[in-house]
Amino acid sequence: MTPEQPLSGVIEDGEHRLMVRVYYEDTDFTGLVYHANYLKFFERGRSDCLRLLGVHHHELRARDEPLAFAVVHIDVRFARPATIDDVIVVKTRLVGMRGAQFFLEQVCERAGERLCEARIDVACINTAGMARRLPEAFAEALNPLLQNRQSGEKPA
Numbered sequence: 001m002t003p004e005q006p007l008s009g010v011i012e013d014g015e016h017r018l019m020v021r022v023y024y025e026d027t028d029f030t031g032l033v034y035h036a037n038y039l040k041f042f043e044r045g046r047s048d049c050l051r052l053l054g055v056h057h058h059e060l061r062a063r064d065e066p067l068a069f070a071v072v073h074i075d076v077r078f079a080r081p082a083t084i085d086d087v088i089v090v091k092t093r094l095v096g097m098r099g100a101q102f103f104l105e106q107v108c109e110r111a112g113e114r115l116c117e118a119r120i121d122v123a124c125i126n127t128a129g130m131a132r133r134l135p136e137a138f139a140e141a142l143n144p145l146l147q148n149r150q151s152g153e154k155p156a
Contacts, residue, residue, distance in 0.1 A: 008052050011052055019089055021088075033083070042090060046106070046120070053142060060138075065126055072122065076116065079116060080110075080114070081115070088110050089109050090107070091106065093145070097134060100125075101121055
């Protein structure tokens with residue numbers, strides 16, 4: 001990925017890639033990225049991946065039954081710290097869909113070095129917080145990434 005690529009990142013080889021620069025505000029008193037900020041980087045990656053696939057949060061809210069996405073489970077493993085001015089790549093891969101949920105693997109890397117990884121389960125919900133089946137158009141938009149995974153590609 002290069003700085004000339006779109007603000008929302010790119011989808012290549014069955015994964016979304018988003019470049020993120022580490023700013024002072026992302027770090028703690030040691031000068032390392034504060035652990036909770038990796039969750040923010042992952043959120044940006046998920047949101048921009050959906051945006052590139054044509055799934056927009058404002059359109060989900062504008063439906064007859066407004067919908068949203070909620071993270072219902074996350075497993076995070078930290079390997080190495082990032083520091084101020086690092087440029088990291090947030091990689092997002094779809095690993096499954098079922099009913100109201102979709103499942104992602106996300107990785108933050110610096111120059112190919114794995115810094116942090118997560119397995120994330122996301123649910124589609126209505127405004128009352130009740131699970132709702134993924135809209136057909138959404139599932140169809142995600143299918144190309146899922147088909148790529150089912151063709152034998154290994155997870156990140």
